Amino acid sequence: MARLEKHLADLSIRGLELTDPSQLTRMARALMTTEHEKPAAFDEAKLSAIVDLYIRTGIQVHSPGYMGRQFSGVVPLSSVIDFVSSVVNQPSSFYEAGQLPNVVERIMADELNRFIGYRPGTFDMVTTSGGSLANLTALLTARNRAFPGVWARGGSELDGPARPAVAVGADVHYSVARAAGILGIGEDRIVRLPLDAARRIDVSRVGPALDAAERQGLDVFCLVASAGTTSVGAFDPLGELAAVTRERGLWLHVDGAHGASLLVSDELRHKLRGVDQADSLAWDAHKMMFVPAPCTLLFYRNREHSREAFRQTASYVFDAQPGVHTALDSGDKNFECTKRPMMMTLWVLWAMYGRALFAEKIEYLCRLTRVAHAILEKQDDFETLHRPEANIMCFRYRPKWLADDEVAQFQVDIRNRIKQDGQFFISKVDVDGVAALRVVMMNHQITIEHFQMLLGEIRKAGREK
Amino acid sequence: MARLEKHLADLSIRGLELTDPSQLTRMARALMTTEHEKPAAFDEAKLSAIVDLYIRTGIQVHSPGYMGRQFSGVVPLSSVIDFVSSVVNQPSSFYEAGQLPNVVERIMADELNRFIGYRPGTFDMVTTSGGSLANLTALLTARNRAFPGVWARGGSELDGPARPAVAVGADVHYSVARAAGILGIGEDRIVRLPLDAARRIDVSRVGPALDAAERQGLDVFCLVASAGTTSVGAFDPLGELAAVTRERGLWLHVDGAHGASLLVSDELRHKLRGVDQADSLAWDAHKMMFVPAPCTLLFYRNREHSREAFRQTASYVFDAQPGVHTALDSGDKNFECTKRPMMMTLWVLWAMYGRALFAEKIEYLCRLTRVAHAILEKQDDFETLHRPEANIMCFRYRPKWLADDEVAQFQVDIRNRIKQDGQFFISKVDVDGVAALRVVMMNHQITIEHFQMLLGEIRKAGREK
Numbered sequence: 001m002a003r004l005e006k007h008l009a010d011l012s013i014r015g016l017e018l019t020d021p022s023q024l025t026r027m028a029r030a031l032m033t034t035e036h037e038k039p040a041a042f043d044e045a046k047l048s049a050i051v052d053l054y055i056r057t058g059i060q061v062h063s064p065g066y067m068g069r070q071f072s073g074v075v076p077l078s079s080v081i082d083f084v085s086s087v088v089n090q091p092s093s094f095y096e097a098g099q100l101p102n103v104v105e106r107i108m109a110d111e112l113n114r115f116i117g118y119r120p121g122t123f124d125m126v127t128t129s130g131g132s133l134a135n136l137t138a139l140l141t142a143r144n145r146a147f148p149g150v151w152a153r154g155g156s157e158l159d160g161p162a163r164p165a166v167a168v169g170a171d172v173h174y175s176v177a178r179a180a181g182i183l184g185i186g187e188d189r190i191v192r193l194p195l196d197a198a199r200r201i202d203v204s205r206v207g208p209a210l211d212a213a214e215r216q217g218l219d220v221f222c223l224v225a226s227a228g229t230t231s232v233g234a235f236d237p238l239g240e241l242a243a244v245t246r247e248r249g250l251w252l253h254v255d256g257a258h259g260a261s262l263l264v265s266d267e268l269r270h271k272l273r274g275v276d277q278a279d280s281l282a283w284d285a286h287k288m289m290f291v292p293a294p295c296t297l298l299f300y301r302n303r304e305h306s307r308e309a310f311r312q313t314a315s316y317v318f319d320a321q322p323g324v325h326t327a328l329d330s331g332d333k334n335f336e337c338t339k340r341p342m343m344m345t346l347w348v349l350w351a352m353y354g355r356a357l358f359a360e361k362i363e364y365l366c367r368l369t370r371v372a373h374a375i376l377e378k379q380d381d382f383e384t385l386h387r388p389e390a391n392i393m394c395f396r397y398r399p400k401w402l403a404d405d406e407v408a409q410f411q412v413d414i415r416n417r418i419k420q421d422g423q424f425f426i427s428k429v430d431v432d433g434v435a436a437l438r439v440v441m442m443n444h445q446i447t448i449e450h451f452q453m454l455l456g457e458i459r460k461a462g463r464e465k
Numbered sequence: 466m467a468r469l470e471k472h473l474a475d476l477s478i479r480g481l482e483l484t485d486p487s488q489l490t491r492m493a494r495a496l497m498t499t500e501h502e503k504p505a506a507f508d509e510a511k512l513s514a515i516v517d518l519y520i521r522t523g524i525q526v527h528s529p530g531y532m533g534r535q536f537s538g539v540v541p542l543s544s545v546i547d548f549v550s551s552v553v554n555q556p557s558s559f560y561e562a563g564q565l566p567n568v569v570e571r572i573m574a575d576e577l578n579r580f581i582g583y584r585p586g587t588f589d590m591v592t593t594s595g596g597s598l599a600n601l602t603a604l605l606t607a608r609n610r611a612f613p614g615v616w617a618r619g620g621s622e623l624d625g626p627a628r629p630a631v632a633v634g635a636d637v638h639y640s641v642a643r644a645a646g647i648l649g650i651g652e653d654r655i656v657r658l659p660l661d662a663a664r665r666i667d668v669s670r671v672g673p674a675l676d677a678a679e680r681q682g683l684d685v686f687c688l689v690a691s692a693g694t695t696s697v698g699a700f701d702p703l704g705e706l707a708a709v710t711r712e713r714g715l716w717l718h719v720d721g722a723h724g725a726s727l728l729v730s731d732e733l734r735h736k737l738r739g740v741d742q743a744d745s746l747a748w749d750a751h752k753m754m755f756v757p758a759p760c761t762l763l764f765y766r767n768r769e770h771s772r773e774a775f776r777q778t779a780s781y782v783f784d785a786q787p788g789v790h791t792a793l794d795s796g797d798k799n800f801e802c803t804k805r806p807m808m809m810t811l812w813v814l815w816a817m818y819g820r821a822l823f824a825e826k827i828e829y830l831c832r833l834t835r836v837a838h839a840i841l842e843k844q845d846d847f848e849t850l851h852r853p854e855a856n857i858m859c860f861r862y863r864p865k866w867l868a869d870d871e872v873a874q875f876q877v878d879i880r881n882r883i884k885q886d887g888q889f890f891i892s893k894v895d896v897d898g899v900a901a902l903r904v905v906m907m908n909h910q911i912t913i914e915h916f917q918m919l920l921g922e923i924r925k926a927g928r929e930k
Contacts, residue, residue: 004552016561021793024568032572032816039822042542050813051549057564058555071556071803077507079551084516086544086757087469090523091536096481096884099522103489107497129594129759130801140647154651155620156628163621175802178775182605184649186619187776286803292551293803294594310643311652328486335800336595337640338536338751338758348515351497357504419561 003048007055008076011445013065013453015418015425019057027053059425064450067439068425070230070258070287070392077352078291078345085341092127092341093331101341102328108347109299112283115263116299117276124306125299126333127342131257132175133335134282134298139166139179139222141280141300141309142251146221151311155184162219165189167210169201169236171229173255191220199234199386199431201225206244222251227272227281228259231429231438232385233392235259239274246277254278257296259390261288265359268366271389279305287442288362288391291345298334306333365391365441372439372451381459385431391441394431397458410462411435417461424454468513472520473541476910478530478918480883480890484522492518524890529915532904533890535695535723535752535857542817543756543810550806557592557806558796566806567793573812574764577748580728581764582741589771590764591798592807596722597640598800599747599763604631604644604687606745606765606774607716611686616776620649627684630654632675634666634701636694638720656685664697664851664896666690668705675713687716692737692746693724696894696903697850698857700724704739711742719743722761724855726753730824733831736854744770752907753827753856756810763799771798830856830906837904837916846924850896856906859896862923875927876900882926889919 019027031050033040060066061073090098092105109125116123128134144151147164155164164185168176170192181187191213196202206223213220223245225236238254245252254260254275260283262268263275275281280300286293300306310332331337349357369388376382376395383396396411412435415428429438437458439451484492496515498505525531526538555563557570574590581588593599609616612629620629629650633641635657646652656678661667671688678685688710690701703719710717719725719740725748727733728740740746745765751758765771775797796802814822834853841847841860848861861876877900880893892903902923904916 004549008552018561018790019564021560021564021568021571021789024564025572028565028568028572028812028816033819035819035821037821039818039825043817046817047542047545047813050546050816054546054549054555054565054809055553058553059562061554069562071554071562074552074554076552077512079548080512081515081519082551083544083548084469084519086547087473087539087541088520088523089526089536089539089751089757090519091758095486096483097524097534097536099484099486099489100493100519103486103493106486107490107493129598129805130803132802133594133598133800136800150620150649150651151646152651152653154628154645154654155615155649156651163619173802180619181616181776182648184615184620186615186617186621188617189619284803286554292554293556293805294801311646324486325483335598335601336759337597337638338595338749340594340758340805344519347493348512351493351515352508352511353504354498354500356500356502360504 003051003055008062011064013423013450014060014063015065015422016059017057017422018419024057061443064443064446065424066443067441067446067454068427070440070442071293072287072290073443074292075290075349078349081348082292082345085344090341091338092343093329093334093336093339095325095328098341101344104347105343106328108343108350111350112263112297113299115269116281118299118301122303123299123301124303125297126306126330127339128296128298128334129336129339130294130296131173131255131282131284134257134296135173135175135253135255136179136182137298137309137335138253138280138282139176140183141305142222142253143183143185144308145251145305150184161217163189163217165191165213165218165220166222166224167191167193167213167220168224169193169226169229170195171199171231171234172224172226173230173257176224176255189218191218199229199232201236201241203237203240203244206241210248220250222253224253224255227254227256227275228390230258231431232394233258233388233390234386235271235389237274238272238278242274242277252278254281256281257284258287261358261362262390264355265362267363285346289346289358290361291349295342295346309333361444364444368446368448369393369441371448375451379455385436392438394429394436394438396436397462399462408435411437414458414461417464418457421457421461424457426454468516468520473527476529478888478915479525479528480530480887481524482522482887483884489522526908529908529911530889531908532906532911532919533892535905535907536758537752537755538908539757540755540814543814546813547757547810550809555806556803557808558794558799558801558804560790560793563806566809569812570808571793573808573815576815577728577762578764580734581746583764583766587768588764588766589768590762591771591795592804593761593763593799594801594804595759595761596638596720596747596749599722599761600638600640600718600720601644601647602763602774602800603718603745603747604641605648606770607687607718608648608650609773610716610770615649626682628654628682630656630678630683630685631687631689632656632658632678632685633689634658634691634694635660636664636696636699637689637691638695638722641689641720654683656683664694664699666701666706668702668709671706671709685715687718689718689720692719692721692740693855695723696896697859698724698853698855699851700736700854702739703737703743707739707742717743719746721746722749723752726823726827727855729820730827732828750811754811754823755826756814760807760811774798826909829909833911833913834858834906836913840916844920850901857903859894859901859903861901862927864927873900876902879923879926882929883922886922886926889922891919
């Protein structure tokens with residue numbers, strides 16, 4: 001406990017201390033008991049050493065040097081309630097096993113829907129283990145509705161010559177193309193829609209792209225928009241896209257894994273304007289709601305649709321005659337059978353502190369990123385790539401002396417050097433096929449001074465290259 | 466903390482205290498702040514009330530009255546390390562983000578494989594969020610190998626007239642048929658293999674069943690065996706089945722979600738004889754290894770196969786050129802992108818106490834179940850249905866005066882009455898289409914006296930009916 005407190009209080013600037021796996025394996029093995037015939041006695045010193053090693057060798061989400069990924073520095077209280085969840089071990093797919101987790105899922109669905117805007121009482125929400133699974137669940141639902149025979153008889157018996165296809169923004173998360181591979185749609189049946197200069201789906205080119213897909217024999221049944229792309233944090237124009245999908249009878253899924261949390265801010269909600277017209281919305285609370293991973297919410301505009309992803313009976317889990325209790329069961333609506341009561345962490349923060357805790361943190365992080373962008377714009381040796389809409393920003397370091405054909409490899413080298421130096425942790429991403437540096441502001445303890453220091457480190461790394 | 470200690474020390478016999486959802490919703494809502502403009506102050510009394518309500522309304526996995534499900538009463542130390550995981554929030558799909566979790570995954574793979582028996586250095590293991598996902602991952606791998614074109618081009622372009630199909634034991638877990646629905650194989654393409662008197666797959670009838678399926682135009686590419694069925698805990702004859710699948714070129718997947726843990730016991734390992742010949746094995750450590758859910762392991766006999774479930778590139782997560790660090794990444798081998806470092810809990814118990822902790826608990830629980838069965842055999846008013854192979858037992862209460870056509874409904878009524886009385890928590894399951902009572906011994910604090918008390922409660926419930 002004392003070790004964790006110290007860890008949380010430590011605001012030093014730390015990147016990543018990368019250890020060789022074989023060396024770390026030896027260190028971990030050295031901490032293991034060699035007794036196998038009877039249980040060894042509890043050894044407090046050993047446990048302390050394990051906790052130390054665990055804290056030290058991980059990504060430092062609580063340090064201001066951490067700007068590299070979308071993993072969140074959690075609000076400590078959420079970890080406390082997560083600890084309770086660990087001990088009581090109530091699975092949340094079934095009301096009778098975990099009553100409070102099931103009830104607070106309904107409460108949080110209503111609370112958060114105030115910002116989405118679905119009609120109260122007619123929508124649904126399920127929790128699942130991560131955004132990739134939420135996207136997969138939504139696409140499965142859309143597939144089952146568009147091709148009702150596939151669930152029972154398989155994809156090989158699809159009637160007609162048209163091949164099922166899914167349209168996505170070119171920057172969509174990898175889990176969507178993967179879902180097409182998994183669901184028997186085919187990864188090649190992904191229709192990538194062109195982006196505008198801000199890397200959002202270009203609505204004016206959606207119609208022609210869908211027409212072209214149709215001429216190629218594709219039967220597009222679903223369009224996936226992003227509310228916050230992973231690479232640059234761009235928000236697709238949901239309202240305009242909804243007009244297109246409604247007219248063409250397509251399912252509109254919004255991958256809001258990263259950006260849906262902006263809904264709780266009065267200042268930033270407009271980025272998701274039109275989300276109330278989406279058929280489904282994936283929302284990772286373990287990103288911008290600052291709870292331990294995973295805690296993912298999948299909303300459906302139409303409550304009936306949530307039961308169409310899976311169609312099953314199993315006597316030991318599903319009651320044939322739903323009653324007042326089993327009506328809250330979610331085992332038939334998500335991939336998991338045993339599921340962690342993940343909503344407890346988010347609900348407790350929401351119950352104790354209210355919406356303002358989240359809105360303030362999110363607004364701070366987005367503001368910080370805009371200020372960082374304004375700073376970069378004034379630097380001769382940095383190239384900005386987009387105006388950040390949220391807390392993600394991509395850019396390149398391009399000192400004058402750098403040849404054009406060296407730009408891409410230079411960013412990769414810089415990123416690796418920064419990582420090795422161990423003060424900051426940033427990521428790299430390809431933008432238009434060329435490597436770029438990327439910061440994600442996930443920790444309210446980061447200030448603009450830390451970002452200035454990072455620029456200094458980048459310049460130093462560039463000189464030493 | 467004090468509340469959790471008290472909860473763990475409380476050995477009173479408690480079933481389920483089932484609250485009406487609308488009432489519980491009011492209670493939960495009453496604990497929520499009404500402040501929305503700025504974060505409310507931390508309120509310790511409110512947190513205490515939440516923890517109390519959470520503990521009280523859940524399934525009582527730590528009470529000897531709990532015999533109803535496969536959810537585990539966890540070893541408390543595993544919750545402590547899970548708490549650390551919550552705070553440090555290291556995702557385990559990528560080595561650089563969670564170095565120790567990734568290293569201990571490799572260590573535990575080697576430790577546990579000593580009991581499986583795959584050739585060291587040639588097998589692989591991934592973690593995932595529950596047994597249903599592990600089964601789905603294994604079937605996806607098998608599908609991709611048998612029908613290489615489906616991933617890219619979808620199921621509608623399968624060549625030839627044969628329809629992909631999966632053979633399973635008739636008592637297989639519902640997630641397997643569901644997987645066929647998800648993967649575009651089709652739930653109707655499940656070939657249910659007949660069982661013997663002990664409810665294991667009847668090997669002598671597998672060949673004819675597969676031949677019959679082939680004559681019906683089905684292309685069976687995978688056989689799923691259970692090592693521990695959910696309903697009665699039966700272990701399919703893995704060695705004999707492997708001989709069949711090898712001869713016919715089928716993938717053999719073993720759903721050992723419940724029973725694979727018996728491998729760590731010298732006394733019980735023989736139940737899984739032949740598992741070293743399986744192509745894949747799903748193993749839920751959150752069941753009989755007594756760690757918080759989820760903690761699921763999926764083993765592949767052939768290391769190369771673990772990369773065939775998903776085939777992807779994404780510049781911000783997958784490095785094109787794997788190095789010494791990224792070689793340990795698992796993001797391209799499991800459904801999750803952000804994944805909880807679930808192996809930490811199991812490794813810490815294993816590192817601190819050694820194998821004996823698990824072996825002793827598992828052996829006690831299986832012995833307890835055998836003794837309970839022997840007791841039931843001597844009762845005139847109870848009907849046994851199988852000789853328990855593990856810690857699951859199904860039976861029926863059939864007092865002399867009960868008419869044959871009332872037996873099924875009577876079991877359901879008994880189970881509900883027991884649940885309402887709140888002392889014991891047992892489950893019901895259909896065996897051969899007729900409802901039966903079911904106990905699962907997941908808590909080493911259950912003694913045979915508790916089981917005797919349960920029989921008394923059942924008789925009382927029957928009289929009061």
